[in-house]
Amino acid sequence: MAKVTPFLMFQGNAEEAMNYYTSLIDKSEVTRITRYGPGEPGEEGSVMQAVFNLNGQEIMCIDSNIQHDFTFTPSFSLFLTCDTEEEIDRLYEKLSEGGGVLMPMGDYGFSKKFGWINDKFGVSWQLTLPH
Incomplete structure (x- = not known):
């Protein structure tokens, strides 16, 4: 195993969240964004997969192209x-x-x-x- 990375699934606002978090926490940045293109399963321009860094901690995220009946829980x-x-x-x-x-x-x-x-x-x- 190379590493373990926290993964957050958003419903259309992943990029907004990443930009917000990296603006609040020093030494943080969005390091990679792959977006859905035309004809792909997600909404064009939304986040297919992204990686951001919060003061040394790498976190992955997506905009889910499937609507779910769940969201984040304080358990994590x-x-x-x-x-x-x-x-x-x-x-x-x-x-x-x-x-x-x-x-x-x-x-x-x-x-x-x-x-x-x-x-x-x-x-x-x-x-x-x-x-």
């Missing part, structure tokens, strides 16, 4: 270890906009500050600031 989340209080507060605020709070920002004993949210795309994020 992206866990961010922040360096400063300003960073965790900024990310918590931005990532929770249009989403929902699963655990409000607070001190739960296992870190100085912790919050768990779903973003506007339905992806779950855990943010921590270690002691």
